[in-house]
Every structure is written in C-alpha cells, then in structure tokens.
Amino acid sequence: MNQKKVWLLTMLFVTMVLTSIITGYSHSVKAASSLGKDTLTMITSPDYPPYEFYDTKGGDRQIVGFDVDIAKTIAQELGFKLQIIESDFNGLIPALQAKRADFVMAGMTPTPERQKNVDFSIIYYQAKDTIVALKNRNLKQIQDLAFKKVGVQLGTIQEQNAQKIAQKVRGIELKQLNRVPEIIQEIKSGRIDAAIVEDTVARGFAQANTDLEFNVIPSDEVSGSAIAFPKGSPLVEPFNKVLQQMKEKKELEKLVTKWFSQTTLTATSAESPVKGGLNLDFTRIIPDIPFMLKGIPLTLLFTLLSVFLGLIWGTVLSLCKITGIKPLTWLANAYTSVFRGTPLLLQLALVYYATPQLTGYDISALEAGVLTFTLNSGAYMSETIRGGIQAVDKGQTEAAMSMGVPYRLMMWDIILPQALKNILPALVNETIGLLKDSALVSTIGVVEILRSAQIVGANKYIYFEPLLFAGLIYYILVMGLTRSAAVLERKLRQSE
CATH class of the missing domain: 1.10.3720.10 (MetI-like)
Incomplete structure (x- = not known):
C-alpha cells in the first residue's frame, strides 16, 4: 500500500514538472509566434553606464550593461533572439513610434507624457536624482540652486524634475544637452553651475573626477526605470511576467549588485582620475584607440x-x-x-x-x-x-x-x-x-x-x-x- 502511494506521488510530481515545462515552452513559443518573428529588436542609448554602454576593450563593439542583461534574460525566457540598435536618448521614442524597434530599454521612467505615446512595463529598478557640482560651490540642496544655471539631459526624467524644481526655486536657468558627459564638461568649464543626474551615473563621474561631488535630492515620489513598447504591443504582458519572476527569484538584485557595485563603477570609469581643470591624460584612452x-x-x-x-x-x-x-x-x-x-x-x-x-x-x-x-x-x-x-x-x-x-x-x-x-x-x-x-x-x-x-x-x-x-x-x-x-x-x- 505504501509503495502504491509513493508511486502515485512520484507520478504526480513528474506530471506536474512536465506540465510546467511544457506550459513554459508553449508560452515562449506563443510569445514568439504571436509576432510572426523570432528576433526582438531593442533600441537604447549606449552612453549611460552602467545601464548600457559599449565594451570598448580590444576594439570590441558590443553593447553591455544592466539593461542589456535584463533584456537578454527576458528574450531567452520568451523564446526570442535579441538584436540591439542605438540612438540618442531623445530619439528613442520616435524610433519606437516609427516601428524601428520592439522595445526601449535605457533607464527610462514612465512619465504621464510618455505614457500618452508608448506603453510601459512594470518598474524594474528605482534610482534617485542628485545634484552634481564642483566641490567648492556648496550646491547640495535644491534651495542652493536659486539663480544658478543647471544642466539636464534632453528628454529625460531629470529634465522634467528640474522643470518642477525651477517652479519652486526662483531664478533657476535650465540648459538642455544631449549627453551627460557634455553636461559634466559644462560644469567643469564653468558654463553651468550644477546638473541634475541620476545617482548611479553621478557616482561614476564623481569617482572619475575628484573635483566633483553629488548629493541626493530627497523626494516622496516613487519613480524608476521601465521598458517602453509601442502602443498596444502584445509584448507588455509576457515581459511583465518575466520581470516579476526575476524579482521573485532575486535575479534583478544580483544584476544590481553586478552593475551598480562600487567595484563595477570604478572599473568602468577612468583608471586615473582627472583632478580638475583641463589636465589632459591621453593614456586613459590608449586601450580604446582600436575601438x-x-x-x-x-x-x-x-x-x-x-x-x-x-x-x-x-x-x-x-x-x-x-x-x-x-x-x-x-x-x-x-x-x-x-x-x-x-x-x-x-x-x-x-x-x-x-x-x-x-x-x-x-x-x-x-x-x-x-x-x-x-x-x-x-x-x-x-x-x-x-x-x-x-x-x-x-x-x-x-x-x-x-x-x-x-x-x-x-x-x-x-x-x-x-x-x-x-x-x-x-x-x-x-x-x-x-x-x-x-x-x-x-x-x-x-x-x-x-x-x-x-x-x-x-x-x-x-x-x-x-x-x-x-x-x-x-x-x-x-x-x-x-x-x-x-x-x-x-x-x-x-x-x-
């Protein structure tokens, strides 16, 4: 009698395992076949380490980063191959609307304005805004930005948050630029007084430029990074399921540790920091010359x-x-x-x-x-x-x-x-x-x-x-x- 029970339980367990495998396989095949193709195209702006950037060692032209690892995991789970293309950040949503890509991953926040034009997944990472400035300027709080020139990246959530801050603090003059490195250089050259940048990116620049500092802006608003899709995309639901699974299995936490740890940011940044001014050190780019x-x-x-x-x-x-x-x-x-x-x-x-x-x-x-x-x-x-x-x-x-x-x-x-x-x-x-x-x-x-x-x-x-x-x-x-x-x-x- 006991042997029968053991046998029945074993068969039941095997049946459940096989059912889950078959269901998962059919789900991925269904996700792939619903689009009539086996490759998903992701578009990103690979100038935003550690979210997405080029691995330039040895002349390679491979886009890597936190978002890329997440995208690869999702594509694999859903039975797709992954193709990655790039654009400037302010061209990502227009490219999505022009059907040049299936989804956008670029540390993008699902603001109400963006949600009018594209659909978003659930939030997969939350970051904070910071004030980046020269150490001797004493610009640590938003009140310190009164009557100052503040740089922001065009088309980002930081630009929108800066506009809200400008409504609260008098005299702030915003300057929009295409890339964060350009904003940092404007600070170092004295054309702007400070910049509003995401904390993970600000940390990397502060480590590479010892004359810079960053301070987190306190906020009660809950925001973060999500994946953007064309309106009505059938990929939103399956992507959300995989993201939820990654959260439950702590896979996202492992990727956060991998890409946002102190060691990773230091390795990504320059090996020998510039101490301010226009001190040029071309030895820093020697490994990247083949690229x-x-x-x-x-x-x-x-x-x-x-x-x-x-x-x-x-x-x-x-x-x-x-x-x-x-x-x-x-x-x-x-x-x-x-x-x-x-x-x-x-x-x-x-x-x-x-x-x-x-x-x-x-x-x-x-x-x-x-x-x-x-x-x-x-x-x-x-x-x-x-x-x-x-x-x-x-x-x-x-x-x-x-x-x-x-x-x-x-x-x-x-x-x-x-x-x-x-x-x-x-x-x-x-x-x-x-x-x-x-x-x-x-x-x-x-x-x-x-x-x-x-x-x-x-x-x-x-x-x-x-x-x-x-x-x-x-x-x-x-x-x-x-x-x-x-x-x-x-x-x-x-x-x-």
Whole structure:
C-alpha cells in the first residue's frame, strides 16, 4: 500500500514538472509566434553606464550593461533572439513610434507624457536624482540652486524634475544637452553651475573626477526605470511576467549588485582620475584607440558612397536646369531651393524616422545617411556642375552640333569631361565637407569616428581626450584626401 502511494506521488510530481515545462515552452513559443518573428529588436542609448554602454576593450563593439542583461534574460525566457540598435536618448521614442524597434530599454521612467505615446512595463529598478557640482560651490540642496544655471539631459526624467524644481526655486536657468558627459564638461568649464543626474551615473563621474561631488535630492515620489513598447504591443504582458519572476527569484538584485557595485563603477570609469581643470591624460584612452579606429572604414564608406551618388544625382539635376524644358528646369530649381534651404540634420532625421512610417521599409541608419547626403549634396553639386558646363567654350557645342553629334553623346563625350576637370577643386571641397559632415550620422546611431569617441568618453567619464583624438583622425583623413586630389589635378593638367 505504501509503495502504491509513493508511486502515485512520484507520478504526480513528474506530471506536474512536465506540465510546467511544457506550459513554459508553449508560452515562449506563443510569445514568439504571436509576432510572426523570432528576433526582438531593442533600441537604447549606449552612453549611460552602467545601464548600457559599449565594451570598448580590444576594439570590441558590443553593447553591455544592466539593461542589456535584463533584456537578454527576458528574450531567452520568451523564446526570442535579441538584436540591439542605438540612438540618442531623445530619439528613442520616435524610433519606437516609427516601428524601428520592439522595445526601449535605457533607464527610462514612465512619465504621464510618455505614457500618452508608448506603453510601459512594470518598474524594474528605482534610482534617485542628485545634484552634481564642483566641490567648492556648496550646491547640495535644491534651495542652493536659486539663480544658478543647471544642466539636464534632453528628454529625460531629470529634465522634467528640474522643470518642477525651477517652479519652486526662483531664478533657476535650465540648459538642455544631449549627453551627460557634455553636461559634466559644462560644469567643469564653468558654463553651468550644477546638473541634475541620476545617482548611479553621478557616482561614476564623481569617482572619475575628484573635483566633483553629488548629493541626493530627497523626494516622496516613487519613480524608476521601465521598458517602453509601442502602443498596444502584445509584448507588455509576457515581459511583465518575466520581470516579476526575476524579482521573485532575486535575479534583478544580483544584476544590481553586478552593475551598480562600487567595484563595477570604478572599473568602468577612468583608471586615473582627472583632478580638475583641463589636465589632459591621453593614456586613459590608449586601450580604446582600436575601438575608435574601427570608425574610419565606416566613415570613408559613407563619404565615398555619398560623393559618388551625389555626383550622379547632381549631374542629372544640372542637365535638367540647362535643358531648356521649363517643367524640368522649374522642378530642378525647386528641389535645389528646398534642400539648400533646410538644415541637413533635419533632412537626416526626416529620412530616418519617416521612411518606415511612410513606406513600410525599415531603412538602416547607414542607408538613411547615404540617401540624405546624396540628396543634399546633389543639390549643391548641381549648381557647381551647371557652372562648369556653362564655362565650357560654346564653340565646342556649336562644332559638335554642326557635325551632327547627338546631344546626349555631345554632353557625355565632350562637354561633361571638360566641365568636371574645371570643377575638380570644388568637388574636392564638397567631398571634404561630406567627410566632416558624416559626423552628423552619429545622431541616428551610426558608430563612425565621432560616435566612437563619444562612446569612449561616456565609458571613461571624460570628455576632451577622445574628442581630440577623433579630431586628429578627421584631420589626417582630410589631409590625405587633399593630397590625393592635388596629385590627380596635376596629372590632368599634364594630360592636356
């Protein structure tokens, strides 16, 4: 009888275990199949250690951090693969609305304003705001900020909290910047008096810059970090279930210890703190130089593609302007007017964020950059090429026409080669401009030279050294391009 009971209990236990495994498996398969894909795309702003940042050791380009570990755990539990893309913080929600990603993890707080546009998970981590300032300024409480300039990161909960503080304390002037390292540098340069920054991030900067201090702002409001989703996303419920499980199993506590401990923050920050002022120590970025150098091929690829395609498009536009057909001339002039009359950064943002919504095509950041710069440079090149064509002696056009040479062949074989030779210096200048302007694509997450330097600066809690090194790289590239163009121009002159 006892053996029967033991056998029945054993079978019941095995059945329960198998049922839970099957249920969990079917739940993850259901979560994956409900979206019709097996990969989730997470978008983040990887300049916010220890939440998310680049591991730059050995030149690697891998985004790591507290949020990344949580996302990997959730994706694994739900049966998905995980893809991570990046953007500036103030571009995360627009990217989510444009369906460029399935969810956002970037230490984001679910404010009422954000909840109007996106859905949020439950809170997975609570942090506190702090006042960061130079030690000798004695700015420890919000009352001390009266009639002071205060820096905040654009689009963050700290910006909103600072606006509330400004309503309570007279004379506060807020200055919004894109990245926390920029805010810290503004404090050190004396352009602002203090900044409101999250405590975990403030601790890292204070450890790396011994002339800084931070003090927690007391608050009765309960806020924290949550995962953002597009409105009506089916992922909210399964994500919440996994987050709740991670809380119950103390897995979140383990990750907090891993990423927010004193040892981790010290390792993430610079090995030799700067003691204030403009003391530069380039030895701090030596281990990260391979990482920054990896941005060179991408910058050159972007520049060459933009120049090549822009030259073709500019030639088409210039021919439309001189063809004598009024509709084509009017369209080409109107196009040039629009693209020369609006900021390049605005055009880039519109192409990157609007294309998925308008066409359904998920254009990559590199494709958006090349397309935008092609359309923009084509407008400028069209005027340069038009001038070069009109500078060619009219006698050659008349001679070709008298010999019965078709217009298309005349332009291709006779006029355009001479025009391009005449405008070569102007084309070189346009190429140099594109090379330097390629830094703008860092705003949509392309990790080129400037973005690489900003990432290193965020990881090391420093500012000048990586940017100066990036400037040196740009200068060497521009000088190489200038020398190559001079050699080409000399050879063209000798062939005349």
